[in-house]
Amino acid sequence: GDSVTQMEGPVTLSEEAFLTINCTYTATGYPSLFWYVQYPGEGLQLLLKATKADDKGSNKGFEATYRKETTSFHLEKGSVQVSDSAVYFCALSAPNAGGTSYGKLTFGQGTILTVHP
Amino acid sequence: EADIYQTPRYLVIGTGKKITLECSQTMGHDKMYWYQQDPGMELHLIHYSYGVNSTEKGDLSSESTVSRIRTEHFPLTLESARPSHTSQYLCASSPPIRGLGQYFGPGTRLTVT
Numbered sequence: 001g002d003s004v005t006q007m008e009g010p011v012t013l014s015e016e017a018f019l020t021i022n023c024t025y026t027a028t029g030y031p032s033l034f035w036y037v038q039y040p041g042e043g044l045q046l047l048l049k050a051t052k053a054d055d056k057g058s059n060k061g062f063e064a065t066y067r068k069e070t071t072s073f074h075l076e077k078g079s080v081q082v083s084d085s086a087v088y089f090c091a092l093s094a095p096n097a098g099g100t101s102y103g104k105l106t107f108g109q110g111t112i113l114t115v116h117p
Numbered sequence: 118e119a120d121i122y123q124t125p126r127y128l129v130i131g132t133g134k135k136i137t138l139e140c141s142q143t144m145g146h147d148k149m150y151w152y153q154q155d156p157g158m159e160l161h162l163i164h165y166s167y168g169v170n171s172t173e174k175g176d177l178s179s180e181s182t183v184s185r186i187r188t189e190h191f192p193l194t195l196e197s198a199r200p201s202h203t204s205q206y207l208c209a210s211s212p213p214i215r216g217l218g219q220y221f222g223p224g225t226r227l228t229v230t
Contacts, residue, residue: 049216
């Protein structure tokens with residue numbers, strides 16, 4: 001079945017440090033890939049996405065590139081801020097036999113990021 | 118901005134009570150989902166629906182039930198709450214277009230004493 005593996009946390013960084021959160025996946029077919037962010041006490045928000053190989057999703061200074069050859073979708077940010085402290089989830093949505101989408105997401109286990117001033 | 122709402126945001130109840138967690142969306146999405154999020158943050162799909170009168174159990178077995186009588190409304194019910202039901206419950210919906218992901222509500226934090 002489909003699965004997503006994220007690097008284990010928690011991750012603790014100083015402000016302005018470089019961030020990488022690794023994500024690899026296993027899926028049948030050609031999945032769409034997502035990063036979601038969850039701030040304390042809130043639901044998940046879509047951070048960025050990519051739907052085909054070599055696509056780069058980007059938002060709020062975060063980036064991730066869909067690497068089909070390594071089945072990876074690592075999240076990066078060049079300079080983190082205290083306000084980036086949150087839980088980050090990598091996820092995939094696999095297409096059904098007809099090539100459309102059931103819409104179901106398979107999530108990684110989440111990575112807690114804490115950024116100190 | 119996604120328009121998906123959950124009520125209540127926080128609920129503390131005693132064992133044995135019946136509760137209903139409400140979820141509504143105004144985007145006209147056919148697909149809706151309920152997740153249970155444990156203290157370790159992992160998300161578990163417990164129910165989903167592909168449209169009115171369609172409901173399916175998710176990957177994690179749950180004693181809760183759901184209904185989908187209207188497109189915009191997807192309530193979750195626990196007939197007899199137990200302390201093991203204490204968790205964060207997240208509702209989501211998704212459009213029919215591939216690659217757009219899911220939109221999440223703010224969640225309900227349930228504590229059963």
